[in-house]
Every structure is written in C-alpha cells, then in structure tokens.
Amino acid sequence: MPYRSPDRRAITPQGRGRYPGFDVLAQVDLWDDVTAGAVLARLSHPTGLSFFTVAEVAVAAPLLDLLLAQDAEPRVPVLELIDERLAVGETDGWHYDTMPEDGDAWRRTLACLDEDAHSRFGRGFAELAPDQQAALVQAVQDTDGDWHGLTAAQVWSLWTRYACTAFYSHPWAWNEIGFPGPAYPRGYLNLGVDAREKWEQRDDEPADPVTAGRRVEQARREHAELLDRGTR
Amino acid sequence: MKGEAAVRARNESAWLLPNDGSRTNHRLREDMRHHDLDDEVDLVVVGAGAGGAVLTQRLARAGWRVVCLDAGPFWDPDRDWVSDERGSHGLYWTEPRQIGGADPVPLGSNNSGRGVGGSMVHYAGYTPRFHPSDFRTRTADGVGADWPIAYAHLRPYYEAIEAELPVAGQDWPWGDPHRYPHSPHPVGGNGDIFLRGASAAGIEARVGPVAIANGRFGNRPHCIYRGFCLQGCKVNAKASPLITHVPDALAHGAEIRADCHVSRVLVDDDAGRVTGVTYLHRGREYRQRARAVAVAGYSIETPRLLLLSATPRYPDGLGNESDQVGRYLMVQGAPQSAGRFDEEVRMYKAPPPEVSSEQFYETDPTKPYKRGWSIQTVSPLPITWAEHVVAQGHWGSVLREYMRDYVHWATLGSLCEFLPQAGNRVTLGDETDRHGLPVAHFSYSQCDNDKQLLAAAQTTMEEILTAAGAREVITIQRFAHLVGGARMAARPQDGVVDADHRVFGVAGLHVVDGSTLPTQGSANPGLTIMALAARAADRLIAGARVGLAHQAAS
C-alpha cells in the first residue's frame, strides 16, 4: 500500500461526514493498478490553472465553493479539476443548441455573474460577502427562462454538472458519504438491505427518519439564512 | 451443458477468451486477417456495436470477407477500463452533437458509446425481449407503426442470442412467456426493496433478465457484484459484443479495424450501388472498396452518415428520396424515483440491473393513453446520484447533506414507450467536428401520450417505494435508449430500409442497428438489435446464395 502520513487518513471535505474513520484509500492495495492510478491522480496537489483567466477564477472559485458548500479546508480542488477538463475540451459530448459549447459557456456565464454583481451591489462578484454571492447564485436558479440571453436552467445545469462531477469523483467526498469507491477485483460479498462488508462503515447518525429530516431541515435553514443575509 | 455445447458450436467467443485472469485474447487480435484497401471485400460494416458486431460474426462464419470499421478503440478491459465513475469518460461518444426541440435529450454518457463493443460496453445489461404487440401497434392501438416483420420472425433469433450472451433471470410471464438459460442472480439492497415494495403494492416483479452469466460461461468468470456495469465490466461477466461476438468473428477471418471513423459511404451514381467507404485513421483518409456496406453506427451517427454521403444522384443523402432519413427517432422516457429508507440500502453493491416489472407494458383500455412502461432497478453511483439531488433544486449545504444520506436510498427507473414522430429527427447541424464534418443536430419534442405515460409511471414507482417503507420519495426526469432514425418499413415512403435491412433505392447498402426499429416498446433495445442483426445476416446469406458467385468457392 502506498505510504500515507497519519494526518492524511479518513479525510472528508471540511471535516464533515457521518462515517467516522471510514477511509476509502485504506483499500488501495485491493484495487487494480489502472483504477488506482486514475483515482490517486486526483490527490496530487493541483499545479496552476490553464483554462480560466485570472478574472474568471475570481468568479468561479467562490461560485464553486458556494455550490458545494466548501467553506473551509480541506477542500476538494473542484476549480482545478474543472479547469483541467475544460483545458483539454473534455465535454459531455453534447450541448443545448441554445448554448455555446461548454468552454465558451463557462467563460460567458462567469462574466454574466460578475455583471449581476456590479449591477446589484456595485462591486465585482469576488469582492462580495458570501451571503451576497449566494443571493446572486440563488437568483440564477430562480430565474425562469432568460438570463443574459441564455436559458437560466441550462446555465444551472452546466454549473452543477461540472461541479458535482468533480466533487464526487474525489475519494474524500466518498469518505464523507460512505461510498467505498473502486471495487475491482475485490467485489462485494454481503448483498442486501442492511448488509455490510466488514470494512464498510455504518452510518453513525441514527437512521431515524425524523432525525434525518431534521438534519436536512437544519441544512436548509443554514442555507436560507445565508441567502437572507444576502438580500437584506 | 448440452445447451452450452450447442452455443459453442455456433459461437465460440466465450471459449476464445483467456482463462488466466486476464481479459483479452491478444493472440487473436495479432493474428487477425488483413484485407487490402483495393481488395473488393464482400461487406464493410460501419460500427462494431450491438448490430454491427453480431452481423460481422455471423457473416464471417458464413465465409464472407468482412471488414468492420469502428471509430473508437479496440478495448482491452485490463488496460483501458477503470472501476470508477469519473474515469470512464472515454467509453462514451463525446464528439460534439447539438440538441434541441421542445424537450431536448442530453446525450453523452447516458446514450451512446464508441469503440469495439459499442454502447453495450457500458450499457446496464438488461436484455428483455420486445412483446409481440410491439410489432403491430398501429393496427392494435392506432398509434406508432406496424413493422414489416412480426414477432414470430424474430423469436428464434431472440432464443439464439439469449443463449450466446447468456441471459439470467426468472421465468418470464409477460409478452411471449419464456425461460432463460441461466437462473436469476441474488439481489442487493436495491433489488430487495423493489421486490418488497412490489409485493406490498400488489405488483408483479421478477429478477432479471440480465446479460450477466450466473456462474462461469466458457472462460468468462462469475460476476463479483461490484456494481460498475455502466462503466464497462472489467471482469468479463457482463455481456457485450466485445466478448460475446468479436472473438468468434476474428477466429473466422473477419477484420475489425479500430480507430477508423467512416466519413462517407461511396456510391456509383450511374449504377445506383455502393462501392465502398472512405474513413479517417490517424489523420489520414483511406478508402476501402466493397461490394456491400452495412451501416451500424447507432441512431445518431447512422442517419448522420447517410446524410453526409450525398452525391449528385442522391442530393439529400442516401436512402433519403422520401425524406425519411433521421426521422422517427425515439427515446424512452426514463423517469427515476428514489426512496429514503431507515435501513442501509447501499445500492452501489450488486449490478444495477436486478429486478424488473412489465405489468404496465401493454395498452390498458381503461386509461386515456396508449401503450405503457416498464419498471427496473437502477443504481446510480455518486456522481449520477448527485444529479438526482440537484434536480430537486438542492445546492450548497443541503446538497451535501442529502449526499451524505446516499446509503439509505433505493432507486427505480421506468422506461416509457414514447411514440415515433416524424419531427423527432437528426439533421446536420451548423457546427463541424474535428474532421471538419457537420455534426448531428438532434431535435426532440414529446407528444401528449408521452407526457401521460411519464406521469403514470412516476406515480407507480412512488407507490412501490412507499409500499416498501420509504418516508421520502424524489423523482428525476431522464431519457434512455435512442432507436429509430432509419426505420424499417414495407414501402419507401414510410422508411429507409425494407424488412431485410436493405436501404431503399441504393443497391448494396444496408442499415443493421437500432436505427431500423419502427417502435420501441418499453423494453431496453440491445437484445432486439442483436436479434435483428442475426436475422439480417441470415437474409443476406440467403440472398447471396444466388448473387455472389465466388461465395460457393470459399
């Protein structure tokens, strides 16, 4: 197994999670080497950006932090992972005929968001407080139809697709949600409801739906407060 | 064992794979027969997917000299595939395409593949048959179209392909009731929930049918229940033409050229017949001569290629004299509903295809809509699961919290039979790809019947999940399985190919893939496409007995 320093074990983004101690990377020696290579590459420290301009980074970085609630370290390097994709033109292979291709669409929508910041708060998106930024982001999601000559829902789809693909490809995010990642050639033996492998970690928070509901409500409330402050 | 011996006698693929823990017979590929470009081969097949690979294997067995060209790589599961969602991007057709219409259909990972094995490399693995009613929906229900062939014509081919994949599942009560060669697999949490919910809601469900051998098959090992079927099976347990038909095709003299993008089908305008194809390989253009060409590039690329191959005699593209190319393209409405359970479901374990129900497949005379839908387990991995959560409008901390709850959710998917409509079609877009060829533009709009099916399917799935004990249910709208676009018809005015897959008006040109389907039922199309290709091969062989004189000698 590749060496890992003790402070690099069972990391979750922002230290949040419900599966304490669960560490996908502890099983690296049970993966095939091609898969291990692909996954471990996501851990290497990102070097510089090649697609986004400095001005675009100023908008994209806080936007992506907000979309994924990454408000503290350790962060999954979502911006860098997206930059890497756009730099080599690795798109999903389709785009709406009412949108430019993905790279241009990113540049254009970041500029539009910055424009919104100027017209509503008189400052660039990067200079705003997180709650003000959140209010602008929420406004895009709430827009029905046109947003700066584009379809708002298609813009939302572009942002969230790229953001979630990057974030949930990272082993730290898997630690957070209890997903064990690669499974070849190891496979699974214990199938069925409430069946676990001995190395799978059970959900630490009681699975009572009332608690679960409350937890989501709590997250929703925090989220709403953030927005509320932004619109005031 | 008797059954397996019979399969081996007609298709040895599973026995031609290595049994030492590696997945590819490299020897077979190295020893592959090569044809000269100037050699007029009997047939060029464009695309080595569900349709193209089966056709190639059958004709190679019959002694035809076949060259099959695929735009993508000749996959080696050990070297090329990963047990990882994000890392599987290369499996999908990601050359640019435009989508539009009132209800645009996103393509990419959810719709088509590239490389030898085609989309079945990363298909889920469900292999249901169509129902007899699918072949005559116009007569029976007043919607859709009648096929120029009947279920009975396809039945022997269904049986043959089911044995070759092979398919595992319980005895099948719907459509034309039948059994499967392999017994059903054990199910994981998601399958458990479906069976429990269906039984509580009074709905019939069955385990299967999946093209995953239950037990060893030839040199193919047992499934390890790792759940990455949609990322390509590194184990060789799930069937795709790469392991079920390509090895046997190579052993019988077929040549499969990978990384060859066919740019044009060539025709002799005076004679009105095909003469070969041009293709692009490593930046160069080549030309392969052939007596006949079969296009099998999937429902988007097949019509695109026919349109790109226009000549003075065929100014609107090949087979397009009646303006039929690209039309009647269909997707299945595929809403997915997920339920939250107190218990841990861990739907990422076991293959996503586990359990299905076809109880709502046929027209219900008491309902205002025609035709129906099927329900199956689907088990999204985290990136895809995030789409479900985002579709509810969540982002930020709420999104993260829902995602942390991943292990508690079970997901069902429906396949709704959207009806074929002339306006749903592929045309050439106003953008070009990296070869400078116009890309496909795919336009889609739903009709009223389509929308009613979506709503009804969603209600049923939610009912099942609630009956199983879910406290919260969420639904996302998706689409699956493109078919049609060069459909089979009795007359040239109504389609692009005849009942034997011959393109109207161009001698020697055939279409043998999912594009030829006139209706789609609510079954996944892969098995039907393979069965059609096996039948098309028999028709070609029968036709050639008289036509191609030198065949007798080989």
Ligand SMILES: Cc1cc2nc3c(=O)[nH]c(=O)nc-3n(C[C@H](O)[C@H](O)[C@H](O)COP(=O)(O)OP(=O)(O)OC[C@H]3O[C@@H](n4cnc5c(N)ncnc54)[C@H](O)[C@@H]3O)c2cc1C
């Ligand atoms: C995520 C997903 C899940 C699915 N699940 C199921 C399922 O559970 N059950 C099921 O039955 N079906 C499923 N399908 C659908 C099924 O895989 C397809 O319907 C089927 O493979 C289509 O067969 P085809 O022969 O038409 O095309 P394909 O199998 O896609 O083959 C087309 C081939 O042609 C090649 N090609 C295209 N254009 C060119 C060109 N110009 N030159 C050279 N080569 C070219 C491509 O590279 C490709 O290899 C799924 C599909 C996807 C994407």
Ligand code: SF4
């Ligand atoms: S679950 Fe089974 S069939 Fe699916 S990819 Fe894994 S080993 Fe292959």
